[in-house]
Amino acid sequence: MKPRLPLTVIGGFLGAGKTTLVNRWLREAEGQRIAVLVNDFGALNIDAALIAGARGDTIALTNGCVCCQIGDDLSRALIEVLESGTRFDAVVIEASGVSDPWRIAQLGMAAPELALEGVIVLVDAAAATAQARDPLLADTLERQLKAADLVVINKVDSVTEDELARVREWVTSVAGRTPQYETSQSSLPRVLREGLSLPATRTSGGCADASCLDENHADHDHAAHDHGELFDTWSCRPAQIFDADALRAWLRDTPPGLLRLKGVLRTGEAGWSEIQFAGRHGTLRKADAPSDGAAVVAIGLRGRLPVAALEAAFAAGSN
Structure with missing residues (x-):
């Protein structure tokens, strides 16, 4: 695709x-x-x-x-x-x-x-x-x-x-x-102009039951050094299979403080979906299986990123 x-x-x-x-x-x-x-x-x-x-x-x-x-x-x-x-x-x-x-x-x-x-x-x-x-x-x-x-x-x-x-x-x-x-x-900052492909600033949290994206994945050229004091990011690699309708419902009522979110998740036995959120609009689209597995990245202003809500949404038990 x-x-x-x-x-x-x-x-x-x-x-x-x-x-x-x-x-x-x-x-x-x-x-x-x-x-x-x-x-x-x-x-x-x-x-x-x-x-x-x-x-x-x-x-x-x-x-x-x-x-x-x-x-x-x-x-x-x-x-x-x-x-x-x-x-x-x-x-x-x-x-x-x-x-x-x-x-x-x-x-x-x-x-x-x-x-x-x-x-x-x-x-x-x-x-x-x-x-x-x-x-x-x-x-x-x-x-x-x-x-x-x-x-x-x-x-x-x-x-x-x-x-x-x-x-x-x-x-x-x-x-x-x-x-x-x-x-x-x-x-x-570029992280707000261009959205998220990979974490761009300091990570403030991660999945409780999945391995976090390691520091080498951070796109440091995108403001890690210049704007780290402005933003927090959260990222993880969730292992569970998600319900697509539940994800769409979550996108319609995202927690306050979330600026951007992007990721690729398992949404069925053989299905993958790309999830994106920017400001007011969220989408869930069919995607090809990624070579390096599931991943979710989120960004918010420093001290306002809703880490607990992200943990609950993406690090809860398998569906």
């Missing part, structure tokens, strides 16, 4: 920092080939040193990434990327400042080659409360927040603590339990 390309949608209102985040992603690709679909090349201001060449609606970058202009047809732009013959590691779509990122995510999910990694929505801390009071903007802003798997409150260095508290309160009132991350200049 051919693995699907991770798809990430970046949303947020005009000026929230989406383009800055895309530029960071491209500069920090570090060997990954990323296809970025944007509404307007002119707004990106890609570093000149990164540009290898441009042709039509595509800019080729020296690191193997490409930027493609969406134009009026996102579906066509996606098809062109997927049929380009280039092996990509991920697809990132920057939504326009007034669009609904969830509708874009749904369109991308219609392609069988893609798997939704998550929807990241940026909020301008300096402008959010005033924008939220504007009756012409409120509906757009709320739709964007309700689509988010992760809300990034950006530009926190430009507001007072009281102003930031009001932004947090507004985001929570709209987005509920959706995880929030606060930063400036769209600085977002």
Whole structure:
């Protein structure tokens, strides 16, 4: 079974920092080939040193990434990327400042080659409360927040603590339990941008009845040294066979504090399933048997990862 390309949608209102985040992603690709679909090349201001060449609606970058202009047809732009013959590691779509990122995510999910990694929505801390009071903007802003798997409150260095508290309160009132991350200049750790393939930071716990993933599996290049103080991870190799319906029910009501979860589990005598969770959305899909057995990895902000709930879900007795 051919693995699907991770798809990430970046949303947020005009000026929230989406383009800055895309530029960071491209500069920090570090060997990954990323296809970025944007509404307007002119707004990106890609570093000149990164540009290898441009042709039509595509800019080729020296690191193997490409930027493609969406134009009026996102579906066509996606098809062109997927049929380009280039092996990509991920697809990132920057939504326009007034669009609904969830509708874009749904369109991308219609392609069988893609798997939704998550929807990241940026909020301008300096402008959010005033924008939220504007009756012409409120509906757009709320739709964007309700689509988010992760809300990034950006530009926190430009507001007072009281102003930031009001932004947090507004985001929570709209987005509920959706995880929030606060930063400036769209600085977002790779473990939150790209999800989980392997543990990226210090492990805070592990399965009681299964061997934990050993330290050599940690993807240290993904922020283990820079962001270990921000995140906790939990990982294990559960030996039991899981009930698929029970897993889906767990994904619909995940414990607070969980940012991301990914794994491959036995779900039948001869069946394997890939489990993923990002912010608000969880999926369980049929998967090929992994060469190194079952594994689950989870991440949360430091001190908030629900280790006991993870232990109960994935380290309980066999079904």
